Amino acid sequence: MDNIPSQKVVTRFAPSPTGFMHIGGVRTALFAYLWARKNNGTFILRIEDTDKEREVEGSITHIQNSLKWLGLNWDYGPEKPGPFGSCIQSERLSTYLEYAHILIKKGYAYPDPYTQEEVEGFRKKAEEEKRAFLFRDHRPKEFGVWDGTQPLRFRVPEIKRYAWHDEVRGDLEAGQEALDDFILIKSDGYPTYNFAHIIDDHNMHVTCVIRGEEFISSTPRFLSLYDALGFPYPQFVSAPQILRDDRTKKLGKRDGAKDILEYKDEGYLPETMINFLALIGWNPGTEQELFSKQELIEKFSLDRIQKAGAVFNEQKLDWMNKEHMKLMPEKTRNTEILTWLSKNNQISTSPKLQNVNFMSKIFPIIFDRISKWSDINTLNETGELAYFFNTPLYKKEQLSWKGESPAEVTKKYLARIIEILELASLEEFDNVEKIKSLIFDYATETGRGQVLWPLRVALSGLEKSPDPFTLIYILGKEESLDRIHYACTLLI
Protein backbone atom coordinates (compact mmCIF):
# COMPACT_ATOMS: atom_id res chain seq x y z
CA MET A 1 0.00 0.00 0.00
CA ASP A 2 1.20 3.44 -0.81
CA ASN A 3 -0.65 5.30 1.91
CA ILE A 4 1.34 7.53 4.20
CA PRO A 5 2.63 5.43 7.08
CA SER A 6 1.65 6.61 10.51
CA GLN A 7 4.99 5.67 11.97
CA LYS A 8 8.47 5.86 10.55
CA VAL A 9 9.21 2.99 8.19
CA VAL A 10 12.00 0.71 9.36
CA THR A 11 13.15 -2.19 7.20
CA ARG A 12 16.05 -4.54 7.59
CA PHE A 13 18.13 -6.95 5.63
CA ALA A 14 19.21 -9.84 7.81
CA PRO A 15 21.64 -12.23 6.15
CA SER A 16 23.52 -14.97 7.91
CA PRO A 17 27.26 -14.84 7.34
CA THR A 18 27.54 -18.20 5.61
CA GLY A 19 29.27 -17.08 2.43
CA PHE A 20 28.68 -14.75 -0.45
CA MET A 21 25.49 -12.99 -1.48
CA HIS A 22 23.68 -14.21 -4.53
CA ILE A 23 21.12 -12.35 -6.59
CA GLY A 24 18.18 -13.60 -4.52
CA GLY A 25 19.61 -12.13 -1.35
CA VAL A 26 20.54 -8.93 -3.08
CA ARG A 27 17.05 -8.53 -4.47
CA THR A 28 15.55 -8.89 -0.99
CA ALA A 29 18.03 -6.34 0.33
CA LEU A 30 17.18 -4.03 -2.55
CA PHE A 31 13.44 -4.12 -1.88
CA ALA A 32 14.01 -3.42 1.81
CA TYR A 33 16.37 -0.59 0.95
CA LEU A 34 14.04 0.99 -1.63
CA TRP A 35 11.06 0.87 0.68
CA ALA A 36 12.97 2.49 3.54
CA ARG A 37 14.40 5.23 1.35
CA LYS A 38 11.12 5.94 -0.39
CA ASN A 39 9.53 6.60 3.00
CA ASN A 40 12.49 8.49 4.43
CA GLY A 41 12.75 5.59 6.83
CA THR A 42 15.54 3.51 8.26
CA PHE A 43 17.36 0.60 6.68
CA ILE A 44 19.15 -1.78 9.02
CA LEU A 45 21.75 -4.39 8.14
CA ARG A 46 21.57 -7.10 10.78
CA ILE A 47 23.94 -10.04 10.86
CA GLU A 48 22.26 -13.27 11.92
CA ASP A 49 25.25 -15.25 13.11
CA THR A 50 23.60 -17.66 15.50
CA ASP A 51 24.83 -20.78 13.75
CA LYS A 52 28.52 -21.01 14.44
CA GLU A 53 28.75 -24.29 12.52
CA ARG A 54 27.84 -22.77 9.22
CA GLU A 55 29.55 -19.46 9.66
CA VAL A 56 32.13 -18.62 7.03
CA GLU A 57 35.11 -16.46 7.88
CA GLY A 58 35.05 -13.11 6.13
CA SER A 59 31.42 -13.24 5.01
CA ILE A 60 30.40 -10.19 6.95
CA THR A 61 32.92 -8.07 5.09
CA HIS A 62 31.97 -9.73 1.85
CA ILE A 63 28.29 -8.97 2.38
CA GLN A 64 29.09 -5.38 3.23
CA ASN A 65 31.26 -5.02 0.15
CA SER A 66 28.46 -6.34 -2.01
CA LEU A 67 25.94 -3.88 -0.62
CA LYS A 68 28.41 -1.03 -0.85
CA TRP A 69 29.15 -1.80 -4.47
CA LEU A 70 25.47 -1.52 -5.24
CA GLY A 71 25.11 1.63 -3.17
CA LEU A 72 22.63 0.08 -0.75
CA ASN A 73 23.74 2.04 2.27
CA TRP A 74 22.45 1.07 5.68
CA ASP A 75 21.70 3.35 8.59
CA TYR A 76 22.66 0.82 11.24
CA GLY A 77 24.91 -2.15 10.72
CA PRO A 78 27.71 -4.31 12.06
CA GLU A 79 30.10 -1.41 12.63
CA LYS A 80 27.35 1.03 13.45
CA PRO A 81 25.17 0.04 16.44
CA GLY A 82 21.84 1.75 16.93
CA PRO A 83 20.03 2.94 20.05
CA PHE A 84 18.93 -0.69 20.35
CA GLY A 85 22.53 -1.90 20.56
CA SER A 86 24.55 -4.11 18.26
CA CYS A 87 23.37 -5.25 14.83
CA ILE A 88 25.22 -8.52 15.23
CA GLN A 89 23.10 -11.19 16.87
CA SER A 90 25.97 -12.95 18.60
CA GLU A 91 26.48 -9.71 20.52
CA ARG A 92 22.87 -9.62 21.65
CA LEU A 93 22.75 -12.91 23.52
CA SER A 94 21.77 -11.35 26.84
CA THR A 95 18.71 -9.78 25.25
CA TYR A 96 17.47 -13.12 23.97
CA LEU A 97 18.07 -14.65 27.36
CA GLU A 98 16.05 -11.90 28.98
CA TYR A 99 13.05 -12.63 26.78
CA ALA A 100 13.56 -16.36 27.24
CA HIS A 101 13.10 -15.91 30.96
CA ILE A 102 10.02 -13.81 30.42
CA LEU A 103 8.53 -16.63 28.39
CA ILE A 104 9.49 -19.20 31.01
CA LYS A 105 7.84 -17.10 33.68
CA LYS A 106 4.67 -16.87 31.59
CA GLY A 107 4.74 -20.64 31.11
CA TYR A 108 5.39 -20.29 27.39
CA ALA A 109 8.82 -21.90 27.40
CA TYR A 110 10.26 -25.09 28.83
CA PRO A 111 13.42 -27.14 28.69
CA ASP A 112 13.37 -29.99 26.21
CA PRO A 113 13.61 -33.14 28.37
CA TYR A 114 14.59 -35.46 25.53
CA THR A 115 17.88 -36.32 23.95
CA GLN A 116 18.33 -35.61 20.26
CA GLU A 117 18.11 -39.34 19.58
CA GLU A 118 14.79 -39.60 21.37
CA VAL A 119 13.33 -36.74 19.35
CA GLU A 120 14.66 -38.33 16.20
CA GLY A 121 12.88 -41.52 17.26
CA PHE A 122 9.56 -39.69 17.60
CA ARG A 123 10.08 -38.17 14.20
CA LYS A 124 10.80 -41.51 12.55
CA LYS A 125 7.82 -43.15 14.16
CA ALA A 126 5.52 -40.41 12.94
CA GLU A 127 6.96 -40.79 9.49
CA GLU A 128 6.37 -44.56 9.49
CA GLU A 129 2.81 -44.01 10.59
CA LYS A 130 2.44 -41.39 7.85
CA ARG A 131 1.57 -38.70 10.34
CA ALA A 132 3.04 -35.24 10.42
CA PHE A 133 5.55 -35.02 13.25
CA LEU A 134 4.71 -32.49 15.91
CA PHE A 135 6.87 -32.03 18.93
CA ARG A 136 3.96 -30.70 20.92
CA ASP A 137 2.46 -34.21 20.87
CA HIS A 138 5.34 -35.14 23.16
CA ARG A 139 5.23 -32.04 25.32
CA PRO A 140 5.98 -33.07 28.94
CA LYS A 141 3.16 -32.83 31.47
CA GLU A 142 5.31 -30.84 33.82
CA PHE A 143 8.07 -28.46 32.87
CA GLY A 144 11.48 -28.90 34.44
CA VAL A 145 13.83 -26.13 35.41
CA TRP A 146 15.95 -24.81 32.57
CA ASP A 147 19.64 -24.81 33.42
CA GLY A 148 20.79 -23.57 30.03
CA THR A 149 22.24 -26.87 28.88
CA GLN A 150 19.10 -28.25 27.29
CA PRO A 151 17.35 -26.64 24.35
CA LEU A 152 14.63 -24.25 25.42
CA ARG A 153 11.36 -24.89 23.65
CA PHE A 154 8.44 -22.61 22.99
CA ARG A 155 5.05 -23.65 24.29
CA VAL A 156 2.51 -22.53 21.74
CA PRO A 157 -0.04 -20.57 23.76
CA GLU A 158 -2.99 -21.44 21.60
CA ILE A 159 -3.34 -24.10 18.94
CA LYS A 160 -5.49 -22.49 16.33
CA ARG A 161 -5.81 -21.55 12.72
CA TYR A 162 -3.87 -18.37 12.02
CA ALA A 163 -4.83 -15.75 9.47
CA TRP A 164 -2.71 -12.76 8.61
CA HIS A 165 -2.12 -10.20 5.92
CA ASP A 166 0.75 -10.15 3.47
CA GLU A 167 1.31 -6.97 1.45
CA VAL A 168 2.08 -9.03 -1.63
CA ARG A 169 -0.16 -12.08 -1.27
CA GLY A 170 -3.14 -10.55 0.44
CA ASP A 171 -4.89 -12.48 3.21
CA LEU A 172 -3.20 -15.72 4.11
CA GLU A 173 -4.03 -18.46 6.55
CA ALA A 174 -2.71 -21.78 7.70
CA GLY A 175 -4.02 -24.68 9.75
CA GLN A 176 -2.89 -25.61 13.22
CA GLU A 177 -0.49 -28.21 11.80
CA ALA A 178 1.78 -25.25 11.13
CA LEU A 179 2.14 -24.62 14.85
CA ASP A 180 4.61 -26.43 17.03
CA ASP A 181 6.87 -26.18 20.06
CA PHE A 182 9.97 -25.06 18.22
CA ILE A 183 13.32 -24.42 19.81
CA LEU A 184 13.99 -20.90 21.07
CA ILE A 185 17.48 -21.40 22.42
CA LYS A 186 19.80 -24.16 21.32
CA SER A 187 21.87 -26.19 23.73
CA ASP A 188 24.93 -24.17 22.74
CA GLY A 189 23.25 -21.08 24.16
CA TYR A 190 22.55 -19.40 20.82
CA PRO A 191 18.98 -18.54 19.88
CA THR A 192 17.37 -19.92 16.76
CA TYR A 193 16.38 -17.70 13.87
CA ASN A 194 12.74 -18.20 14.78
CA PHE A 195 13.30 -16.61 18.17
CA ALA A 196 16.07 -14.08 17.61
CA HIS A 197 14.66 -12.33 14.57
CA ILE A 198 11.40 -11.61 16.33
CA ILE A 199 13.08 -10.16 19.39
CA ASP A 200 15.35 -8.05 17.21
CA ASP A 201 12.67 -6.83 14.84
CA HIS A 202 10.68 -5.70 17.84
CA ASN A 203 13.55 -4.02 19.65
CA MET A 204 14.81 -2.39 16.48
CA HIS A 205 11.29 -1.12 15.74
CA VAL A 206 11.18 -2.83 12.38
CA THR A 207 7.81 -1.99 10.87
CA CYS A 208 8.07 -3.91 7.66
CA VAL A 209 9.55 -7.38 7.31
CA ILE A 210 10.58 -8.00 3.72
CA ARG A 211 11.90 -11.46 2.96
CA GLY A 212 11.65 -14.36 0.55
CA GLU A 213 8.45 -16.34 0.22
CA GLU A 214 10.06 -19.41 1.78
CA PHE A 215 9.12 -17.92 5.13
CA ILE A 216 5.40 -17.92 4.48
CA SER A 217 4.96 -21.43 5.83
CA SER A 218 6.61 -20.60 9.12
CA THR A 219 4.74 -17.34 9.65
CA PRO A 220 2.08 -18.94 11.89
CA ARG A 221 4.84 -19.95 14.30
CA PHE A 222 6.14 -16.42 14.31
CA LEU A 223 2.66 -15.09 14.98
CA SER A 224 2.18 -17.40 17.93
CA LEU A 225 5.45 -16.13 19.35
CA TYR A 226 4.50 -12.50 18.79
CA ASP A 227 1.31 -13.28 20.70
CA ALA A 228 3.12 -14.98 23.57
CA LEU A 229 5.44 -12.00 23.93
CA GLY A 230 2.65 -9.49 23.47
CA PHE A 231 4.41 -7.90 20.50
CA PRO A 232 2.40 -6.26 17.72
CA TYR A 233 2.79 -7.80 14.26
CA PRO A 234 4.91 -5.95 11.73
CA GLN A 235 3.91 -5.64 8.09
CA PHE A 236 4.74 -8.81 6.18
CA VAL A 237 6.07 -8.63 2.64
CA SER A 238 6.90 -11.88 0.87
CA ALA A 239 8.98 -11.32 -2.22
CA PRO A 240 8.74 -13.94 -4.98
CA GLN A 241 11.55 -16.31 -5.64
CA ILE A 242 14.19 -16.01 -8.26
CA LEU A 243 14.27 -19.33 -10.06
CA ARG A 244 16.95 -21.19 -11.88
CA ASP A 245 16.92 -21.09 -15.69
CA ASP A 246 15.22 -24.45 -15.93
CA ARG A 247 12.57 -23.31 -13.44
CA THR A 248 12.91 -26.46 -11.41
CA LYS A 249 14.17 -24.90 -8.25
CA LYS A 250 14.69 -21.70 -6.45
CA LEU A 251 18.06 -20.20 -7.03
CA GLY A 252 20.47 -21.19 -4.31
CA LYS A 253 24.16 -21.27 -3.71
CA ARG A 254 24.36 -24.97 -4.52
CA ASP A 255 22.67 -24.47 -7.85
CA GLY A 256 25.35 -22.34 -9.36
CA ALA A 257 23.99 -19.04 -8.14
CA LYS A 258 26.76 -16.55 -8.58
CA ASP A 259 28.30 -14.28 -6.03
CA ILE A 260 26.96 -10.81 -6.84
CA LEU A 261 30.53 -9.55 -6.83
CA GLU A 262 31.28 -11.85 -9.77
CA TYR A 263 29.08 -9.57 -11.79
CA LYS A 264 31.27 -6.71 -10.69
CA ASP A 265 34.35 -8.62 -11.81
CA GLU A 266 32.75 -9.34 -15.16
CA GLY A 267 32.28 -5.66 -15.69
CA TYR A 268 28.58 -5.13 -15.09
CA LEU A 269 27.64 -1.74 -13.70
CA PRO A 270 26.06 -1.53 -10.24
CA GLU A 271 23.32 0.62 -11.79
CA THR A 272 22.45 -2.27 -14.07
CA MET A 273 22.25 -4.80 -11.27
CA ILE A 274 19.99 -2.56 -9.22
CA ASN A 275 17.77 -1.79 -12.18
CA PHE A 276 17.56 -5.39 -13.33
CA LEU A 277 17.00 -6.93 -9.92
CA ALA A 278 14.30 -4.40 -9.11
CA LEU A 279 12.44 -5.40 -12.23
CA ILE A 280 12.52 -9.08 -11.46
CA GLY A 281 9.64 -9.41 -9.09
CA TRP A 282 8.46 -5.85 -9.31
CA ASN A 283 7.33 -3.46 -12.03
CA PRO A 284 6.07 0.10 -12.08
CA GLY A 285 3.05 -0.66 -14.27
CA THR A 286 4.40 1.51 -17.06
CA GLU A 287 6.53 0.57 -20.03
CA GLN A 288 9.63 2.18 -18.59
CA GLU A 289 12.43 -0.32 -18.09
CA LEU A 290 15.49 1.81 -17.50
CA PHE A 291 15.71 3.34 -14.06
CA SER A 292 18.28 5.12 -11.98
CA LYS A 293 18.42 4.21 -8.31
CA GLN A 294 16.73 7.51 -7.48
CA GLU A 295 13.86 6.77 -9.85
CA LEU A 296 13.42 3.34 -8.32
CA ILE A 297 13.23 4.88 -4.87
CA GLU A 298 10.54 7.26 -6.10
CA LYS A 299 8.47 4.66 -7.92
CA PHE A 300 8.86 1.57 -5.78
CA SER A 301 5.73 0.27 -4.13
CA LEU A 302 4.88 -2.89 -2.22
CA ASP A 303 1.61 -3.49 -3.99
CA ARG A 304 3.28 -3.93 -7.34
CA ILE A 305 5.54 -6.72 -6.15
CA GLN A 306 4.92 -9.86 -8.17
CA LYS A 307 3.53 -13.06 -6.67
CA ALA A 308 5.00 -15.66 -8.99
CA GLY A 309 8.65 -16.65 -9.13
CA ALA A 310 10.80 -15.36 -11.94
CA VAL A 311 13.79 -16.52 -13.92
CA PHE A 312 16.94 -14.44 -14.05
CA ASN A 313 17.74 -13.88 -17.70
CA GLU A 314 21.35 -12.96 -18.41
CA GLN A 315 20.71 -11.95 -22.01
CA LYS A 316 18.42 -9.20 -20.90
CA LEU A 317 20.92 -8.27 -18.23
CA ASP A 318 23.53 -7.76 -20.95
CA TRP A 319 21.18 -5.59 -22.94
CA MET A 320 20.38 -3.51 -19.92
CA ASN A 321 24.04 -3.14 -19.03
CA LYS A 322 24.71 -1.78 -22.50
CA GLU A 323 21.91 0.72 -22.04
CA HIS A 324 23.41 1.89 -18.77
CA MET A 325 26.87 2.08 -20.33
CA LYS A 326 25.43 4.38 -22.97
CA LEU A 327 24.28 6.69 -20.22
CA MET A 328 27.77 7.05 -18.78
CA PRO A 329 29.79 10.18 -19.53
CA GLU A 330 32.03 9.39 -22.49
CA LYS A 331 35.16 10.23 -20.58
CA THR A 332 34.43 7.81 -17.76
CA ARG A 333 33.53 5.14 -20.25
CA ASN A 334 36.78 5.59 -22.16
CA THR A 335 38.84 5.49 -19.00
CA GLU A 336 37.20 2.20 -18.13
CA ILE A 337 37.91 0.76 -21.57
CA LEU A 338 41.52 1.85 -21.25
CA THR A 339 41.78 0.12 -17.88
CA TRP A 340 40.46 -3.14 -19.27
CA LEU A 341 42.69 -2.95 -22.33
CA SER A 342 45.69 -2.55 -20.05
CA LYS A 343 44.83 -5.85 -18.38
CA ASN A 344 45.54 -7.74 -21.60
CA ASN A 345 49.16 -8.74 -21.97
CA GLN A 346 49.88 -8.27 -25.65
CA ILE A 347 48.26 -4.87 -25.63
CA SER A 348 49.38 -3.55 -22.27
CA THR A 349 52.94 -2.90 -23.47
CA SER A 350 51.94 -1.09 -26.63
CA PRO A 351 53.04 2.56 -26.71
CA LYS A 352 49.85 3.30 -28.62
CA LEU A 353 47.94 2.95 -25.36
CA GLN A 354 49.48 6.27 -24.34
CA ASN A 355 48.59 7.93 -27.62
CA VAL A 356 45.50 9.95 -26.75
CA ASN A 357 44.64 10.78 -30.34
CA PHE A 358 44.91 7.18 -31.46
CA MET A 359 42.94 5.84 -28.49
CA SER A 360 40.13 8.30 -28.99
CA LYS A 361 39.65 6.77 -32.42
CA ILE A 362 39.31 3.20 -31.22
CA PHE A 363 37.21 3.79 -28.10
CA PRO A 364 33.95 4.05 -30.05
CA ILE A 365 34.82 0.99 -32.13
CA ILE A 366 35.35 -1.07 -29.00
CA PHE A 367 32.35 0.37 -27.22
CA ASP A 368 30.09 -0.63 -30.10
CA ARG A 369 31.15 -4.23 -29.69
CA ILE A 370 30.75 -4.81 -25.98
CA SER A 371 27.90 -4.99 -23.51
CA LYS A 372 30.02 -5.40 -20.38
CA TRP A 373 33.66 -4.58 -19.71
CA SER A 374 34.87 -8.18 -19.71
CA ASP A 375 33.72 -8.44 -23.34
CA ILE A 376 36.94 -6.58 -24.03
CA ASN A 377 38.80 -9.71 -22.96
CA THR A 378 36.68 -11.73 -25.33
CA LEU A 379 37.42 -9.35 -28.18
CA ASN A 380 41.08 -9.72 -27.38
CA GLU A 381 40.88 -13.50 -27.38
CA THR A 382 39.27 -13.54 -30.80
CA GLY A 383 41.94 -11.22 -32.16
CA GLU A 384 39.62 -8.31 -32.67
CA LEU A 385 41.83 -5.87 -30.82
CA ALA A 386 45.42 -6.84 -31.53
CA TYR A 387 45.51 -5.48 -35.09
CA PHE A 388 44.99 -1.97 -33.81
CA PHE A 389 48.27 -2.24 -31.97
CA ASN A 390 50.39 -4.68 -33.94
CA THR A 391 50.85 -5.63 -37.59
CA PRO A 392 48.43 -8.45 -38.27
CA LEU A 393 49.47 -11.86 -39.50
CA TYR A 394 47.33 -13.69 -42.03
CA LYS A 395 47.54 -16.03 -44.99
CA LYS A 396 47.63 -14.55 -48.47
CA GLU A 397 44.55 -16.54 -49.48
CA GLN A 398 42.52 -14.41 -47.08
CA LEU A 399 43.18 -11.38 -49.26
CA SER A 400 41.22 -12.90 -52.09
CA TRP A 401 37.58 -11.77 -52.35
CA LYS A 402 35.43 -14.85 -51.81
CA GLY A 403 38.58 -16.87 -52.41
CA GLU A 404 38.03 -16.45 -56.14
CA SER A 405 40.04 -13.42 -57.10
CA PRO A 406 43.50 -14.31 -58.51
CA ALA A 407 46.48 -12.95 -56.61
CA GLU A 408 47.77 -10.75 -59.38
CA VAL A 409 44.40 -9.10 -59.83
CA THR A 410 44.07 -8.41 -56.11
CA LYS A 411 47.58 -7.07 -56.10
CA LYS A 412 46.70 -4.70 -58.94
CA TYR A 413 43.79 -3.29 -56.95
CA LEU A 414 45.87 -2.78 -53.85
CA ALA A 415 48.60 -1.11 -55.89
CA ARG A 416 46.03 1.32 -57.17
CA ILE A 417 44.85 2.09 -53.62
CA ILE A 418 48.44 2.75 -52.65
CA GLU A 419 48.74 5.27 -55.47
CA ILE A 420 45.58 7.01 -54.40
CA LEU A 421 46.53 7.17 -50.74
CA GLU A 422 50.05 8.36 -51.38
CA LEU A 423 48.69 11.32 -53.32
CA ALA A 424 46.32 12.29 -50.52
CA SER A 425 47.26 14.96 -48.01
CA LEU A 426 47.66 14.19 -44.32
CA GLU A 427 44.58 16.23 -43.43
CA GLU A 428 42.46 13.97 -45.55
CA PHE A 429 43.39 11.07 -43.28
CA ASP A 430 41.79 12.81 -40.36
CA ASN A 431 38.31 12.25 -41.64
CA VAL A 432 36.62 8.95 -42.37
CA GLU A 433 34.32 10.47 -44.96
CA LYS A 434 37.20 11.99 -46.89
CA ILE A 435 39.07 8.71 -46.93
CA LYS A 436 35.96 7.03 -48.16
CA SER A 437 35.52 9.54 -50.97
CA LEU A 438 39.09 8.95 -52.08
CA ILE A 439 38.57 5.25 -52.56
CA PHE A 440 34.87 4.66 -52.98
CA ASP A 441 34.49 5.64 -56.64
CA TYR A 442 37.33 3.41 -57.69
CA ALA A 443 35.91 0.56 -55.61
CA THR A 444 32.47 1.00 -57.09
CA GLU A 445 33.80 0.99 -60.67
CA THR A 446 35.94 -2.05 -60.09
CA GLY A 447 33.60 -3.97 -57.85
CA ARG A 448 33.42 -3.03 -54.21
CA GLY A 449 34.06 -6.50 -52.85
CA GLN A 450 36.99 -6.98 -55.20
CA VAL A 451 38.70 -3.90 -53.82
CA LEU A 452 37.41 -3.37 -50.30
CA TRP A 453 37.73 -6.93 -49.05
CA PRO A 454 41.48 -7.28 -49.73
CA LEU A 455 42.04 -3.74 -48.51
CA ARG A 456 40.30 -4.47 -45.23
CA VAL A 457 42.11 -7.77 -44.73
CA ALA A 458 45.40 -6.07 -45.48
CA LEU A 459 44.66 -3.61 -42.70
CA SER A 460 43.12 -5.89 -40.09
CA GLY A 461 44.13 -9.41 -41.05
CA LEU A 462 40.57 -10.49 -40.23
CA GLU A 463 37.53 -11.58 -42.13
CA LYS A 464 35.37 -9.58 -39.76
CA SER A 465 36.32 -6.05 -38.81
CA PRO A 466 35.26 -2.43 -39.12
CA ASP A 467 35.23 -1.04 -42.66
CA PRO A 468 38.53 -0.18 -44.37
CA PHE A 469 37.93 3.57 -44.33
CA THR A 470 37.61 3.58 -40.58
CA LEU A 471 40.69 1.38 -40.30
CA ILE A 472 42.75 3.75 -42.41
CA TYR A 473 41.51 6.64 -40.30
CA ILE A 474 42.58 4.84 -37.13
CA LEU A 475 45.94 3.62 -38.38
CA GLY A 476 46.94 6.80 -40.20
CA LYS A 477 48.60 7.28 -43.55
CA GLU A 478 51.96 5.75 -42.83
CA GLU A 479 50.88 2.58 -41.09
CA SER A 480 48.03 1.96 -43.49
CA LEU A 481 50.38 2.18 -46.47
CA ASP A 482 52.87 -0.09 -44.74
CA ARG A 483 50.24 -2.73 -44.23
CA ILE A 484 48.97 -2.54 -47.79
CA HIS A 485 52.51 -2.73 -49.12
CA TYR A 486 53.07 -5.79 -47.01
CA ALA A 487 49.94 -7.39 -48.48
CA CYS A 488 51.31 -6.72 -51.97
CA THR A 489 54.54 -8.49 -51.15
CA LEU A 490 52.51 -11.55 -50.16
CA LEU A 491 50.69 -11.54 -53.48
CA ILE A 492 53.41 -12.65 -55.80
Add this chain to the structure above:
RNA sequence: GGCCUUAUCGUCUAACGGUUAGGACGAAGCCUUCUCAAGGCUUAAAUCGGAGUUCGAUUCUCCGUGAGGUCACCA
Protein backbone atom coordinates in the same frame (compact mmCIF):
# COMPACT_ATOMS: atom_id res chain seq x y z
C1' G B 1 2.84 -37.44 2.67
C1' G B 2 0.69 -32.84 5.72
C1' C B 3 0.47 -27.65 5.35
C1' C B 4 1.21 -23.35 2.27
C1' U B 5 1.99 -20.55 -2.19
C1' U B 6 1.70 -19.93 -7.39
C1' A B 7 0.12 -20.16 -12.96
C1' U B 8 -0.29 -14.45 -19.61
C1' C B 9 4.57 -15.22 -25.66
C1' G B 10 11.09 -19.15 -24.77
C1' U B 11 12.24 -15.13 -20.67
C1' C B 12 10.79 -10.41 -17.66
C1' U B 13 6.03 -8.50 -17.65
C1' A B 14 1.15 -4.93 -18.90
C1' A B 15 -4.08 -5.13 -19.25
C1' C B 16 -11.12 -0.59 -13.11
C1' G B 17 -15.04 -7.72 -15.86
C1' G B 18 -15.53 -5.15 -22.23
C1' U B 19 -8.23 -4.22 -25.84
C1' U B 20 -7.17 -6.69 -32.81
C1' A B 21 -4.30 -9.50 -25.10
C1' G B 22 0.35 -4.30 -25.07
C1' G B 23 5.77 -3.56 -24.17
C1' A B 24 10.90 -5.31 -23.42
C1' C B 25 14.89 -9.13 -24.01
C1' G B 26 15.89 -13.00 -27.19
C1' A B 27 14.74 -15.25 -32.18
C1' A B 28 13.71 -14.82 -37.49
C1' G B 29 13.51 -11.73 -41.88
C1' C B 30 14.43 -7.21 -44.57
C1' C B 31 17.07 -2.46 -45.25
C1' U B 32 22.05 -0.32 -44.82
C1' U B 33 26.71 -2.93 -46.31
C1' C B 34 33.12 -5.91 -49.01
C1' U B 35 32.75 -8.54 -43.82
C1' C B 36 31.54 -7.59 -38.60
C1' A B 37 29.37 -4.26 -35.09
C1' A B 38 25.91 -0.48 -34.54
C1' G B 39 21.31 1.49 -36.41
C1' G B 40 16.28 1.36 -38.86
C1' C B 41 11.91 -1.48 -40.26
C1' U B 42 8.97 -5.99 -40.08
C1' U B 43 7.32 -10.88 -38.45
C1' A B 44 6.47 -15.14 -35.44
C1' A B 45 5.37 -16.05 -30.38
C1' A B 46 1.06 -16.41 -24.60
C1' U B 47 -3.98 -16.14 -21.05
C1' C B 48 -2.49 -24.53 -17.92
C1' G B 49 -7.40 -27.72 -18.26
C1' G B 50 -12.64 -28.14 -16.84
C1' A B 51 -16.98 -26.34 -14.67
C1' G B 52 -19.65 -22.10 -12.62
C1' U B 53 -21.11 -16.58 -11.84
C1' U B 54 -22.07 -12.85 -15.74
C1' C B 55 -24.93 -9.90 -21.48
C1' G B 56 -19.48 -10.51 -21.39
C1' A B 57 -14.15 -13.66 -18.01
C1' U B 58 -6.70 -13.21 -18.58
C1' U B 59 -9.38 -10.88 -14.51
C1' C B 60 -14.28 -13.45 -9.72
C1' U B 61 -15.62 -18.74 -7.47
C1' C B 62 -14.89 -24.00 -7.33
C1' C B 63 -12.49 -28.60 -8.97
C1' G B 64 -8.35 -30.56 -11.33
C1' U B 65 -3.21 -30.36 -13.24
C1' G B 66 1.70 -28.51 -13.26
C1' A B 67 5.45 -25.93 -10.56
C1' G B 68 7.68 -24.16 -6.12
C1' G B 69 8.22 -23.58 -0.82
C1' U B 70 8.10 -25.64 4.06
C1' C B 71 7.81 -29.36 7.71
C1' A B 72 16.03 -28.90 11.72
C1' C B 73 19.44 -27.69 18.29
C1' C B 74 19.81 -23.80 9.35
C1' A B 75 18.67 -19.16 8.51
